[in-house]
Each structure stands twice: as C-alpha cells, then as structure tokens.
Amino acid sequence: MSQSAHEYETEATRAASAGTSADAETAYGEVVGFLTDLIRIDTSNPVKPERPAAEYVAEKLAEVGLEPQIFESEPGRASVVARIEGTDPSADGLLVHGHLDVVPADPADWSVHPFAGEVRDGLVWGRGAVDMKDMDAMTLAVVRRMLREGRRPRRDVVLAFLADEEAGGNFGAKFLAAKHPGLFAGCTEAVSEVGGYSMEINPGLRLYLIETAQKGLAWMRLRAAGRAGHGSMINDDNAVTALAAAVARIGTHEFPVTLIPTVRDFLAEVCDAMGIDFDPAEPEQAVAKLGPLARFIGATLRHTANPTMFNAGYKTNVIPERAEAVIDGRFLPGGQEEFLALIDELAGPDVVRENIHLDRSVESPFAAPLVETMLAALKAEDPAARTVPYCLSAGTDNKTFADMGMTGYGFVPLKLTPDLDFAAMFHGVDERVPISALDFGARVLDRFLMSA
Template structure:
C-alpha cells in the first residue's frame, strides 16, 4: 500500500447549472481528472474516488504497482457473512484523445445539450459516477447489503490490466476474498427495437483476444534491382488475402440468445441479417458472429532505396468463445505460404450462463425502471477486466445500465472523438443500480 498521497489540483469546472443531477456533476468531475493510460495516469481520479468512498465511512485502500498507476479497493460488509461476496469492478484509465478532433476539450467534462462530454464519459467513468452516487444514497439511508460488496476501481484496463485487474488477482487476491460473482463493463445499455420497446443487452460473454504478428522475410538489397522475394510485397499480399477471406459464421450459446431475439425483432431470415438490422449497434454486434483479424500496424523499410529483408504487420484478432483453436489454425492455413504467423498476446474468451443471484437482480432492477423492457444476455467483441477476475472462478457480467435515446450512436462513443453520455442515462443507471444492490 502506498503512503497517503497529496491531492492534485483539478481543472476548474466548466460553467454548469446548479440544478444538474449529482451523478452528472460527479461524472463531469471524474472526466476532468485526465487518467490517460499513456500518462498522466490514474492517481488523480483514484484519489477523488477514494475521497468519495471515505465520505461514506468506508475504508478504501489505494495501491500502486508503479508510481501514479493507482487502484482503489473498498469492501462494504454485508449482514450475512455466510453469503459469497459480489465484486464491482470499474476501470479508471482512459485512452488518449486528440483535442483537434473534438468539439469540446476532451477532458473538460462539459455539460451541454443534455450530455456529459469527455473522454471516459462512456468508457467508463459513467459507471464510476453511477455506482458511487447509488451507494451514497443507499448508505445514507441506513442500507447494508446482505452479502459483502467489494468495489475495485482499477488501472490499466486499456492496455491489458497488467497494472490493474491482473495485478490485483496476482498480488492482492486477499482483497477479493469470497467474491464469486462480478459486474463490470460493458453491457446493460438499451436498444430500442420498436417505438417505446427496449432490450437491455447485458454482457455474459466476450470474445477472446489473440494479437498476432505477421512476418515476411526475403533477401533484401538495393532498390534499383529486381527482387522476387520482396517482403513488403509478400506482406501486402497476405494482408489482402486476409481482408478478402470469409472465415464463416461461428456461434456460442450467448450469441444464439442474442440472434434469436434479433430475428424476432426484425423478422430477419438469419442471424447476420438480424444483427445488421440493429442499425448503428450492428458495429458492436455483428463481429460476435465470427473470428476477426484486423491489421493495425505496419513495420518495414530502412530508407527509400533499400528493399528491407523483413516486413511485419500487427493484427488485432478476436475469437468467439469456444473457437480459439480455429482462430489460430485458420489464419496459419490461409497465410502460411506467405508469412510467418507469430502470437504476441492472448486472453481467453469468457462466457457465463445467465443464471444466479446477479442475473436475477439485474432483470428485476431493469424491469422495475422499464416495465416493458426485456433483458437479453449478449456476447460482445471487446475485451474487459472480466478475463482476469474469471480466472478466480467468478461469474462475470457486463452491466453498466444506460437507457439511451433511439438515435444515439453508442458504439462510436468507445474510444471515439466527442465521447459523451446522456444525463438522463446516468440518472436511469443510478436508479437501476440502487435497485440492483438492494436485490442482490
């Protein structure tokens, strides 16, 4: 545990109306603490979260595996020590933002047009604000949970969790003692499939991560000569082949539930058509039907007149739960004659049956706030810290409850410019979380 840290100065808040909801104001303030994973890191926002928890008479512990890479953990003791504990995990880091691409400064937390704007508004300081405000209201009213609730506000999720969730699992497992179920990002958001009728897509599965390096090799040499084994050309051919190839539809149990619901909503003949019919949300849902491979970086060349002996590409691969073996074998079979396929990093897929105390509490809390809504367990293509906590045997669910406007392009908010969250969605989420904590 680090020694007590001095609070850091915070940017002056933007002008806001005094009647803004407390959850929106807190979300705005958390955004103003720039916690970019490339620096200045999480300490400032972690201290702010720790102060909130202390104000509720909780005893937060602040831990740093490296300077300024801050994690905050607190436990709310339940009334029945025989019950297993619940983990609520929320990452405090955010990806960098280029101010030139934004309508507002990305760390301003500006409240405008009914939204809170800024990096982290959706990913995922919204959940931090909703959770803190929900617990503040509950605890102020004398509530105590039946089971222990462990709160983990963690660092480094955007770069794999090595200084956050994974580090806690490996070095501070005692703080997670007794936890058998967990909620975290990124499901729980609404999709309006008919006027006034919403489905809430709760994450109970997520694709695995397989980052790969494609390496082409040749003799190299002077750029004025003929080269039949130019690595740049071989790599380019491999990437084109990868882009054009159809690896086919794959399903897991959670995807089947989602597809069945979507086919009913849209009268579509097949799963892929059904998910495409969800409009902007299709960007997030269609990838769950396949193992995917996206080239993200290229590395080749020494100077203009030199054919390099090596050319490399990095590929962000994601595999459907239960289909990891095919993920590696099919790309090797497709590209092995052109390039070497080298694993760089991997994380297992996660899939959890949507049964038990936490799913029951999720369904009940959402139904109480939206009686006509339905809850649909969903597999999402992104990776979360659930991968680390699942190694301890926890059943993990993505549950960040947000009731969104029907025309809101939610998927583009993740890591995108002008990230923002509706104030009304924050208020809805706080109410749902209050009901959820009471129920579970």
C-alpha cells in the same frame, strides 16, 4: 442535477431510513459532478497515469467510512479497491469493477474539449462519459448514499476502480489478480461495463442488453525475414513482399459465420420483439435490420482479424532484411485454437507469428439468479424493460476475473434516448451520455446492489 435524482427513494431506502430523508447534496445528484470531475482528470492510456483519479475515488469512498486501498503496479499506474461488508456473512461476494483509464482523444476532432467535462443539452460530454467513467460515477454516488443512510447489501460488495483496462489490464486487473488475490476473496460473480443499456423497440418495449459473453483477444505481431539488397536489383527473397502478401490474405479472409449460444439467443429475442423472422441459417439478414446496434452485433457472428500496423525499411533504394506487421484478432468463445491455426495457415511458412497479447473468451449463463435480479431492478424503474443476452466483440477486465473463478456480466444500466447512436460513443468522437440515463442508472444500480 435533475429533480428525479433528489426525490428518488427505493423501498429498501424507506425501510432502512425509517422516515429520514437524504440530504439532496449527498444523493444521486452527485453523479453528474463525479462524472465531470473524473472526465477532467485526463487518464489517457498510456500517456497519463491513473493515480490522480484513483486518489479522487479513494477520497470519496473514505468520506463515507470505507477503507479504500490504492495499489500501484508501476509509478502512477494506480487502482483502488474497497470492500463493503454485507449483512449475510455466509453469502458469496460480488465484485463491481470499472476502469479509470480512457483511450486518447484529439481535441481538434471534437465539438467540445474531450477533457472539459462539459454539460450541454442535457448530456455530459467528454472522453470516458460512456467508457466508462459513467459507471464509476454512478457507483460512487450509489455507494455513498447507501452508506450514509445506514444501508448495507446482503452480500459483500468489492469495489474495484482499475488501471490499464484499455491496454489489456496488465497494470490493473491482472496485476491485482496476481499480486493481491486476497482482495477478491469470496467473490463468485463480477459486474462491469458494456451491458445494461437500452434499445427501444417501441414506447412500450425496451430491450436492455446484458453482456454475457466476450470474444477472445489475440493481438499478434507477424515477422518476415529476407535478403537485404539494392532496390534496383531483382530480389526473390524480399521480406516486404512476403509480409505484405500474408497481411493481405489475413485482412481479406472472410471467416465463416458461427452462431454461439449467446448470439443465437440474442437474435431470437430481438427478432421476436421486433416482429422479424429469424432464420438461424441466415443470421446476417437479421443483423442487417438492427440499425446502429449492428455495429456491436455484426462482429460477433464470426472471428475477425484486422491488420492495423505495418513497419519495414529505412530507405527508398534499400530492400530491408526484415518487416513486421500487427494484427488485431478477435475469436469467438471456444474458437481460440481454430483461429490461431488458421492465422498461421494464412500467414504462410515464411512468416512467423508472435502473440503480443492473448486473452481468453468468456461466456456466462443468461438463465442465472443475478440476471433475474438485474431484470427486477430494471423493471422497477422501467416497466417496459426486457433483458436479452449479447456477446461483446471486444473485451473487458471480466476476462481476468473469470480466471479467478468469477462469472462475469456487463451491466451499466442506462435508459437511452432512441436517437443516440450509443455504439458510436465507445472510443468515438463527441462521446456523451444523457443526464437522465445517469439518474436512471443510479436508481437501478441501488436496487440491484441491495437485492443481489
């Protein structure tokens, strides 16, 4: 653990503690231990249940006087929810949520074992180090310190550590929203993953990306039916041929560039900071100059539809009666109907589309008091901080909570080293996060929660 983690005190801490000092073992030094412990609890979705991680989190919350509840949607598929009562009963509540599941990882591809929780070269390595057990660990460390020091936030803070986010949230956020909505009573805003991290322009200016929008999700199955027959015969009603042509049309289609307000504002802010001319009519020119960040931002300029699976046939010399394919579609905010209509047009009349999982897009205001609070917390720890809005090309459980009326943001504050390709860490090989970024994030998160 770093010396800065032990020595850190916010102004609110000094005022609330009235001269008392926190025990080093119960301060932010806990964050690295929490993260390595959580990484070592393999919660690969869907083959490993979240229950062991949920029990771990609940135990840590109960140790400081909270009353966490564990909810199972199915055996082993567990989420944890706890509420911290604020000092102002009239204030709206804030939901801080993270997910306990991770995507699978093959140890053969990694430099370290993905579930060893190894600490090396000043970084924590392992599946979930970035997506998103780092935020889970920071939240635990911050909340435990706050409560041990007798500090409470102004507004109620609901903590949710959720199952199944990586597969759409049906066994986690969606289950709780449908079956236990009272857990989130009074919450009007939500904070979760894939935002708040830094992009260094120069030593005197770091942009912290606040996720204010998310593309919609359309996982689709395409089906084609034809006439079965012998592979040696002429067959003008071949299901494989019809489906392959449809998949090719969809996979090679170039959707037009559409600048939603969040993406336009992001590019304008970043180009201004980098001294780059920004022409809204040619946004791809600006994106091309963003380096590794272009991986995140490039896909937010347009709808996307990528074929990911194809299944047909059972024998070389038999023309099958049916064929199926799967498409991963992502549509821009406001573009759902247009996107699905175009997919149907590209698929053609002989192919049927079925929605496997359809989830909304979201777009929240950047000019908002909660975002101002994020900036103040960041600048208190990094005077070179400047916040910018951005659109996530993927999605988070904020979509579910948007259906419950909450305005959602991505805010996991991390001050990153310029050499780390952060975008590659999400679902990537050798996922890792700097310990210094965890220390920083815990300090910022404390300030944020105490002043939100």
